[in-house]
Amino acid sequence: MGITIANKPELDINGTRWVEIAPGAKILVGSTASPLYKSNYALIQRHLASIDMQTRVGTKDFSIADAAPVVFEQEDEMLVDLVSTHLIKAWEGIDEVDNPGVPAPYSPALCKALIRQMPNVYFLAIKTGSDIARRIEEKAQVTAEKQ
Template identity: 65%
Template sequence: MGITINKKPELDIDGSRWVEIAKGAKILVGSIASPMYKSHQALIKRHLAAIDQQTQVGTKAFNLADIPNAEFEADDDLFIDLAARHLILDWEGVDVAEKPGVPAKYSPELCVQLIRQMPQVYFIAVQTGLDVAVRAEEKAKETAGKHLPRTAGAASGRARQTKKSVGSMSA
């Protein structure tokens, strides 16, 4: 019995892709494998874990009355801000109510407002960022257009009879 080591999918850390979020509006999404996205995501997770540990979340000792009167950031807010700063890189076809029809310059702050108005933008960005990272769609398209390589043997079908050479006959 042996061990087989599979090659992990190659991650695209610098790639990006435009995705339509509404008619006439699209966002440019980067890879979730980018170092800044990954490191900031890890920081957020550690921050939330520290809060859980302080308040004893997940243990029998957890008691709502024991939680200090302090406001903790919601994880939704942190992950939305992360996407707006490091996953969504630009947009086209987005404007603001104060200047309708005038394209708004991309900023993380405006992007957070867009995500709050259209929460599906966050989920589209995360899914696209994952696709960019593993380049799943591009690989599938590349593979779909290629023919399988020919094998060393002849085409499949009924086998031909082989002839025995004269020297191989035994008497």
């Protein structure tokens, strides 16, 4: 009698999906379950929590007049950088202003410029990345139930 060891199916936490952002233009979005995305998001949250603690935000001791000057990046800039670096992976059909018809190579810096011009790209990337992560979780639950 022979035996086999069943390999657990790999869950693609780094899965991606192409999403159209305008006619002829699309972005490749990764999962919010990606370890790099999650760890960098956690760093941003810890940074913001630290600022809240320094200024006593959310306590009866908070006073904007008494708050020491704290230098920090804008939350929205940090989140746009996170999405541009770790969630949006590539694009197609996007040209630079100076060279119409010539495809712009993807870079996080150019992606941030795109998001500034079209803020809905940010929200679409978050929604798509979350959907990919949710589907990964659903697959994991189905797989767990089968065993």
